[in-house]
Amino acid sequence: MIEARGLGVARGGRWLIRDAGLRVARGEVLGLIGPNGSGKTTLLRCLYGALAPDAGEVRLGGADIGALPRREIARRIAVVPQERPDDSGQRLREVVALGRLPHRGLMPGLGAGGAAAAQHALERVGLGAMAERPFASLSGGEAQRGLIARALCQEAPILLLDEPTNHLDLRYQHEVLGLIRSLGLTVVIVLHDLNLAARYCDRLALLDGGQVIASGPPEAVLTPALLEPVWQVSVTTLPRRDSGLHLIFAERPLDGQNQELFHAHH
Ligand SMILES: Nc1ncnc2c1ncn2[C@@H]1O[C@H](COP(=O)(O)OP(=O)(O)OP(=O)(O)O)[C@@H](O)[C@H]1O
Numbered sequence: 001m002i003e004a005r006g007l008g009v010a011r012g013g014r015w016l017i018r019d020a021g022l023r024v025a026r027g028e029v030l031g032l033i034g035p036n037g038s039g040k041t042t043l044l045r046c047l048y049g050a051l052a053p054d055a056g057e058v059r060l061g062g063a064d065i066g067a068l069p070r071r072e073i074a075r076r077i078a079v080v081p082q083e084r085p086d087d088s089g090q091r092l093r094e095v096v097a098l099g100r101l102p103h104r105g106l107m108p109g110l111g112a113g114g115a116a117a118a119q120h121a122l123e124r125v126g127l128g129a130m131a132e133r134p135f136a137s138l139s140g141g142e143a144q145r146g147l148i149a150r151a152l153c154q155e156a157p158i159l160l161l162d163e164p165t166n167h168l169d170l171r172y173q174h175e176v177l178g179l180i181r182s183l184g185l186t187v188v189i190v191l192h193d194l195n196l197a198a199r200y201c202d203r204l205a206l207l208d209g210g211q212v213i214a215s216g217p218p219e220a221v222l223t224p225a226l227l228e229p230v231w232q233v234s235v236t237t238l239p240r241r242d243s244g245l246h247l248i249f250a251e252r253p254l255d256g257q258n259q260e261l262f263h264a265h266h
Pocket residue numbers: 011012016034035036037038039040041042043
């Protein structure tokens with residue numbers, strides 16, 4: 001449904017992304033993982049046409065995204081970016097309702113359907129009671145959930161998210177990722193927390209130095225052999241009771257304390 005082939009982005013004589021390829025099937029949740037500066041945001045921006053690649057192409061439903069009008073892309077792809085929008089004194093419900101823009105006709109005004117969609121999206125992220133709050137007054141986590149509500153309100157079949165759990169406490173990390181999974185959308189999500197990636201993604205793509213160095217199901221990508229050279233930490237994988245795996249990190253090769261923790265789980 002969305003596919004990148006041979007993507008390259010160059011800046012200042014350096015490839016930020018090099019020969020990157022990925023394919024996301026309909027209804028699949030793909031996690032983009034990789035260390036700081038590995039090119040995750042750059043790749044994501046190419047996927048929604050915000051950045052034109054210097055090599056390769058992104059295909060959306062078979063068409064080159066570079067040839068599609070912005071409004072058409074917005075009907076098909078909703079984005080939760082890393083940065084908060086510039087504050088223009090809007091209330092939360094107004095920011096969320098902006099998600100309806102690609103569905104509006106030429107007539108101004110949101111209409112009752114749009115207002116109901118905004119309220120419904122706010123309730124899904126647990127912010128139903130805060131609709132009238134100025135967006136600027138929200139905490140980091142509330143604002144983040146507000147931007148997710150804006151994307152849900154857009155009702156696009158593809159959802160791209162850049163570190164959506166950044167400001168969220170533990171409860172909302174799981175609630176929001178559980179919600180995203182339950183929507184049945186095609187999702188590409190940048191995640192720093194590899195345990196969340198293991199739990200909520202169908203497949204992972206591992207970026208390092210602008211290249212996709214591994215991709216596949218979490219069990220195939222989250223291995224000590226792949227992760228340790230990339231992050232320069234020691235990695236231990238533990239099976240989870242409910243299937244899947246859990247990772248433990250240490251600065252050095254396993255010391256006595258981590259060995260004890262490991263054995264306590266077995
Ligand atoms: N316009 C630009 N000009 C030069 N270098 C850039 C530009 N934009 C990004 N970069 C560099 O490209 C590399 C990849 O950046 P990117 O933001 O895609 O990484 P990331 O994996 O999302 O990182 P993080 O985990 O820190 O958010 C970084 O080294 C960054 O400094």
